[in-house]
Amino acid sequence: MSVPDLAVVGAGIVGLAHALAAARRGLRVMVVDRDPAAMGASIRNFGFVTVTGQAEGDTRRRALRSRAVWEEVAPKAGIAIHQRGALAVARRPEAHEVLAAYAASPEGEGCELHDAHHARRRWPMLAAGLSGALWSPHELRVEAREALPRLAHWLAQEHGVEFRWGVSVTGVEETLVRHAEGRIAAGAVVLAPGDGIRALAPEIARRAGLRACRLQMLRTVPQPAAFRLDAVLLSDLSLVRYEGFAAQRPAARLRARLEAEAAESLARGVHLLVAQGADGSLVVGDSHEYAESAQPFSSEEVDALILDELDAVLDVPRPGIAQRWAGVYPVADVAPLLRERLGDRTRAVVVTSGTGMSTAFAIGEETIAEMFG
Template sequence: MTNPSYPSHPARTTHRTSERVVDTAVVGGGIVGLAHALAAARRGDRVVLFERDAYAVGASIRNFGMVWAIGQQRGAVYQRALRSREIWLELSAQTGMWAAPSGSLHLAHRPDELAVLEEFVATTPAARERGTTMLTAAEAVRRGPAVRAEGLLGAMWSPTEVNVDPRRAVPAVTAHLAEEYGVDARFGTTVRQIAAPRLATTDGAWRADRIVVCSGNDFATLYPEVFRESGLVRCKLQMLRTGVQPDGWQLGPMLCGGLTLLHYAAFEDCTARAALDARIRAELPFHREHGIHVLLSQTADGRLTIGDSHAYAATHDPFASEEIDRAILNSLGGFARIPEPRITERWTGYYPSLPDGRTELVTDPEPGVTVVNGLGGAGMTLSFGLAEEVLRR
């Protein structure tokens, strides 16, 4: 894929001085920063957004493109995910950006996996109200063209998940912010220092009534003490992508298997999860050691994205493990069959994660400044809803 093209617009200022003035300044051009720029612009703010790279190259374009409400903590976080889903679909309608409300299938090929899914559906009325239900094996095979029928015991269907193509969605949202709301998106611009309400940047001096710092994996440039005290670590993951599938083949619902039930917070309260965890640790210790669970999604042009693994540390080596990739692909083969499985792309991704179960870091290091970080692997799922909450504070 070629690099996306981002808009460049002149700054909007209130008067002619060397210090340009806006209502809200956002630091970071990934999905968290874009979401806060959108929330501010929708309420009428004059917004500038700074991104140090020429275009977004971090976690926001290295993911599945899954808006994955079903995996989020029950209660307020699940509702935040549903609000984000609404905004994604609104943006799709306004821009023509590809966003497929394809839903998801959690596939159970073992009795303990089925038990977790059945307990989740029985004990989660909010999900049932949104259409989450159990399917027979035959129903799941009819709904998902890639579903492996051999040994399938049943599946959980959730209609709330939306598939976006991150490499197209991030620049599309950026362009929409500039064209619809006049957001001044300044890529290739580093914010070197903040002393609210002022920002010192490589593009001169700025002043903003409110500053939102969404710096992703950069824990060192701005407010390093905040990140040091927060406990944030970096998660390293490995992902793969196939070529375009033949004859316009479509995945339909996004898919996952039993390992995913051990990864997402939605299933943590299920009593049946303990038996599943014990079996997986005994049968697949390598998978548990490397945080492997397997998801399958599709891009706008028909490629399939597969992954992933999870390693948590302050600093990671830069190397990818072929053994981890093989484990991911072997697990995929246990629940899915795809027409053309040849891998054409492999990469590592990195995102900030809070190790204690918190779903985000939102803190005010000084008056007029809010740091938003630590959404883990749920940035695409939670950012739009979270941004509205943050700007209402």
Template sequence: MSILVSVGAQSGQVIIVGGGILGTMHAIMARRRGLAVTHLEREPEGRGASVRNFGLVWVSGRRAGPELALALRARELWESIGAQAPGAGFRPAGSLTIASTEAELAVMREAVNLPDAKRREFEVLSPAEVRSVNPALNGEFLGGLWCRADGIVEPRLALPALRSSLAAGGPGYEWLPGREAVELAPGAVRDHRGDWHRGDLVVLCTGANFTGVAGPHLTAAGALASAPGSGGAGLRRVRLQMLQTRPFPGRLTTSVADGDSLRYYPAYDVPALASLPPQAPVAAENRAQLLMVQRLDGSLTIGDTHEYDEPFTFDVDEDAYHHLVARAAALLGAALPPVQRRWAGVYSEVTGTPALYHRSTVMPGVVLVTGPGGRGMTCSPAIAEETFL
């Protein structure tokens, strides 16, 4: 049953709290159903995990079953959304995961024989075939796993482009930045200026903020992985480090991952995975995998790391960056351009539970949607769609 039906929709008005990709996709899906949207964001522009990521629409690594189905539906939605908002930079570029060892290549060969490999559009390529698909990869490697189903968007451009598309769709979308939600009531939210916004449904997409208006609900529901008695199941926060170079002279036709990514994505949980040698110490310490995407301006986005234990440090670790830059240069067979930006980001994810993300009813007419983890940019269209199904 639709959440809107269950709360007795009457006004056709939805209030979205949170201007990140998950909140913005809820706005898109609400407008597709003819609902009017008031969209609140506490910052002048989204500044959280939605702009601090690779912009990957990443089908390849998703767990078989519901997670893969969610990602495939999201990939389909991204195709149509990207056509309506070309400024978001969606492109069906595919991805290449590069094998530097025979053990990594063995994992890939087992992955392409899984029952769902065709749905992911998997193919194992020789070194020559890898270079044919992505000529910028001129390093030494043994082969690669091509996933044609993967895509790319531009994280620094996507949010304003999507909002522009919403605004161009005619009356019914109101963007209110610089408005922090401070109080909830059934079907209503008050911002810090004292204005109440009312509708049939309030959708809270507050990301990795486990305090604020969502905090009392999360605490009372025992929804945090750190809560006493949770056993580590529930919502947690994850910190990552990334960087961006100046424009690279070559052209990467796909996104790129190294063999360490096989350790972090559940799609590659095959018998050969146990034969992978240990990671390099700096990679193991930072739970690092190389992901690399070329932006539309030619620059390279490179990462990432994973930190789970709070309180998080306030600074960034240069050893992790050195490792990732060296891995990228080895695959490209060329020195990288100078680094232009470094940053850290924090996202929320569900852990210790089969749920793919967190959705709960805060009070009548108010729902909280958060915790997609590293699936956020990929799966947000399909998650938002499920809210209104």
């Protein structure tokens, strides 16, 4: 490709979403990434495309649109959808009240509220003694580490997007992208380097008060064949994290009870998300540790808090752990999205919350529409 209409820096989900939106308009697109394949937050996450529980307004609207794009693109790109729907289980009565309030709100449309008895009949792996559950039909989940390379491959094959892997960008001047071994001239540039924005454009990062949020994740050994979890599972601690649930009136009572009973989990940003992989393993997380720069060291205590919550929610022996990893996403004073105009034809786009897998396709469409009309 001689001079691309658009150069995208970063082949995570945000970069690929911009590449897709531009390629669909017939633009010639080049994507540049410092690594030989995507290695950032986008392959370390749950792959949970979440609608229910997202903040009302822009985030929910973007999540609904992005979910529709995932539905459309996944079969074309050979990406399997492993789960449909989310199952929020309430351990405490206060959590059940939050779920009931959510179900009765306009955002609860399509969701089903279950008492504990019915929930256990439908999902027999749930522990006894729960207060109830809410099932949402709106979510889907992909295996992020498979989905990202497949999406990149499909963009190259079907849309002629050119990928330059292993090219570390050192700076951008208007539409000139400088990298360690030369430069790339383009008609327009989108910087989508995720947490890498702090090295690439430190002045933007400083102005936005960017910090790192580090999450610990686990994958268990495969569960027996009889264990089949068809939705992504969450629990009480998630209901005070996800803004759509936390905005419900009874959430204050739930938070007060969690502060008394689960202060350490709250302090370490622990909540429970569980999704089953194709091989029967469970992807389990996570925690949220905020710092200027992410620490390299994982905490066994944090993993234990996550697994204690898993034990409380599922009626299965604690599974062995096959893998542990950590991921980082940036957070900022401007959340959930930092989109900055760096010049007439240059934008920086960074998702500053844990919602990129759920919202990136819509964000890409918005940026490209604003830049190209």
